[in-house]
Amino acid sequence: MSIVESPVSADTAADTPQDRLRLAKEAARAAARLTSGKKAAALDAIADALLANSARIIAANAEDLARGERNEIGAGLLDRLRLDEKRVAGLADALRDIAKLPDPVGEVIRGHRMPNGVNLEQVRVPFGVVGAIYEARPNVTVDIAALALRSGNAVVLRGGSAALSSNTVLVRVMRDALEARGITPEIIQSVDAFGRDGAKALMHGRGFIDVLVPRGSAGLIETVVTESTVPVIETGAGNVHIVLDESARDDWAREIVVNAKVQRPSVCNAAETVLVLRGAAERLVGPVSAALQAEGVTIHGDETVQQLASGIVPATEDDWATEYLSLDIAFKVVDTLDDAIAHIRRYSTGHTESIITNDLANAEHFLAEVDSAVVLVNASTRFTDGGEFGFGAEVGISTQKLHARGPMGLPELTSTKWLGRGAGQVRI
Amino acid sequence: MSIVESPVSADTAADTPQDRLRLAKEAARAAARLTSGKKAAALDAIADALLANSARIIAANAEDLARGERNEIGAGLLDRLRLDEKRVAGLADALRDIAKLPDPVGEVIRGHRMPNGVNLEQVRVPFGVVGAIYEARPNVTVDIAALALRSGNAVVLRGGSAALSSNTVLVRVMRDALEARGITPEIIQSVDAFGRDGAKALMHGRGFIDVLVPRGSAGLIETVVTESTVPVIETGAGNVHIVLDESARDDWAREIVVNAKVQRPSVCNAAETVLVLRGAAERLVGPVSAALQAEGVTIHGDETVQQLASGIVPATEDDWATEYLSLDIAFKVVDTLDDAIAHIRRYSTGHTESIITNDLANAEHFLAEVDSAVVLVNASTRFTDGGEFGFGAEVGISTQKLHARGPMGLPELTSTKWLGRGAGQVRI
Incomplete structure (x- = not known):
């Protein structure tokens, strides 16, 4: 030694x-x-x-x-x-x-020379x-x-x-x-x-x-x-939502919901609830449900979902708050996009939410109003991952707002300090 | 309304x-x-x-x-x-x-396009x-x-x-x-x-x-x-040290210690303890003490300091840990720079420390080894301040390592989120 x-x-x-x-x-x-x-x-x-x-x-x-x-x-x-x-x-x-x-x-994050000549730098x-x-x-x-x-x-x-x-x-x-x-x-x-x-x-x-x-x-x-x-640093808990807007493309809705639920159900970025706008319910609930069921997923649906698809387990209040981490998903019809956002505010753990839409205003409204670590448009929630984000490794996914939010890489395991190099300066 | x-x-x-x-x-x-x-x-x-x-x-x-x-x-x-x-x-x-x-x-902090085409950005x-x-x-x-x-x-x-x-x-x-x-x-x-x-x-x-x-x-x-x-976010507590290296210039040592103690004694970036290297004690303790006393400062010194200057109050163990926030200062002689750093590690609150030196190796050693929010060379500790750092306002001075360290400006009162805009991408 x-x-x-x-x-x-x-x-x-x-x-x-x-x-x-x-x-x-x-x-x-x-x-x-x-x-x-x-x-x-x-x-x-x-x-x-x-x-x-x-x-x-x-x-x-x-x-x-x-x-x-x-x-x-x-x-x-x-x-x-x-x-x-x-x-x-x-x-x-x-x-x-x-x-x-x-x-x-050792990375120098920022720095400048103070008016009095002291050289300041903030280093990792x-x-x-x-x-x-x-x-x-x-x-x-x-x-x-x-x-x-x-x-x-x-x-x-x-x-x-x-x-x-x-x-x-x-x-x-x-x-x-x-x-x-x-x-x-x-x-x-x-x-x-x-x-x-x-x-x-x-x-x-x-x-x-x-x-x-x-x-x-x-x-x-x-x-x-x-x-x-x-x-x-709080990590991990993911009650993850996907919203199907009225303008959602059929294929993207189906493919993204199935991928987000089925590709690896046991992880925190897997989808747990689908919220569909009433205007798109008749068009989307059937095909999305069928695609999920074909992959062995049990759907816990509200009354409208039960009417629009077969083999649906009636959802209870608990289902909206549950992180299944299994081949189960909750499915609910909402009247408006703001109702969907309100539901997310109430039940989400602030991990990841995605909207499937072709409406620019709705996409931007969702990105601005949803207060989660990662907010996506027309993409699978499974992308919330240090590797996928290009960090090379993942320390975890922060669901708090202090210090780090979302996938954490190596820099999130560091702090900073300020170094100042002077030549006799005093404060006036 | x-x-x-x-x-x-x-x-x-x-x-x-x-x-x-x-x-x-x-x-x-x-x-x-x-x-x-x-x-x-x-x-x-x-x-x-x-x-x-x-x-x-x-x-x-x-x-x-x-x-x-x-x-x-x-x-x-x-x-x-x-x-x-x-x-x-x-x-x-x-x-x-x-x-x-x-x-x-709304500031976009970083962003890139993922290999699959999803556009990612991290915004404040x-x-x-x-x-x-x-x-x-x-x-x-x-x-x-x-x-x-x-x-x-x-x-x-x-x-x-x-x-x-x-x-x-x-x-x-x-x-x-x-x-x-x-x-x-x-x-x-x-x-x-x-x-x-x-x-x-x-x-x-x-x-x-x-x-x-x-x-x-x-x-x-x-x-x-x-x-x-x-x-x-922990803020404020400042048991702040100034180290006088063997190579310290007389005038800088005197002026910086006096400024750091006297210019505004009631604030957290005011100096509370001076540590002088034994090799510089005979040269510096007298003049620095006299300059402090001329400004009405009570010096709490160890035995060597008591021998080298007059009117010194004997220091007790408590003095090393005290944030006086008044016209009092602790003064101690140490054998080596590493002893000074060890003293700082033991008693500092991690706010600000400064070394007065003309020795490049000692300056860099101090900057690297002292684990405080702000580490200075040849400058007054009173510079640890959002206004002085150019932030325009100050939320406080963080003495913790998570999220923010040192003076905090407006950006430190924000979090971030990741926005991803895709076109149907799913994870493979």
């Missing part, structure tokens, strides 16, 4: 979650100092280490899977939990992609310590650690207990890979071993955690936002 | 703080729709109304002052509380200045509802309301109870001026009348308050940050 870059040894046994936070804060100085090249090399080294330790990782994951089966956590969760050789290789590939991303640290700097609380998806462990490292931050991880064995091995492999390159492994911390106390320490880590990113269910996010005394 | 822009009448008596939040949220839609010209005209109209109601405002303020004197709140607080004709005119001038600032809303939008909790300074009432309005936001104000009469009249005058121009007065709300319940409603206003800005003492800010479940 390099003496210069590893002021804190892994051997000084950290035995409380607060100790791990303290180690991360100390290591953040070393992380911030790493050059872009050194960070990229470290990420490549972690990718190599994951491949070299693939068998060990999969063995640990098998323990989690066996426990998950005993606890009957369900097929969906088991699938998200599972790591096999192909998925480990996928993690390694993702690391190499992140290593290639431009380093946001790492946050310091990024905290992450997430559910039983071991890929998030690697993903968040890599994004934090690329942007010069230390990270404190708290994954779901169902992935404890997998995460323990993944964190050890990543830390060992850093140490082998002479970088302090304390840059990557986990508080998984401390159970709920670990999560609590993160949420109350004032002075240690610079930003906390929850990733997972709406319930997890709500808990973190409500309980935390550290700054949080 | 215009029917279109004033959906909610002031007469539908709002009798809980939550009602006021709800009114603000509804009015935020109208605020976001106001054009730049209309907002500027509204601010000018408020300025006119303040001048026309100057006598009424000063009479209400006299009630607050009389109560303050009875409660013996102290000369400093009384001075901050006081409004006279000149100060009311100053408020009107500030409004006209804010009216002239560029409108941040108002937050929605800005909350403010502050102390007994009635000028803040006008200042925050004006900044919120210029940036297209509704605002919910909670000022100190010692300024209740002044704030009540100021809010009424501002609301009446909006209404007279056909703009819904519900854009400006106050929860002063509800006492502590008003502050609590703001801090727990999830879904209603998009960002909460506390302005005042460190204690107030700490309470707001800890208790709030809405996003907060």
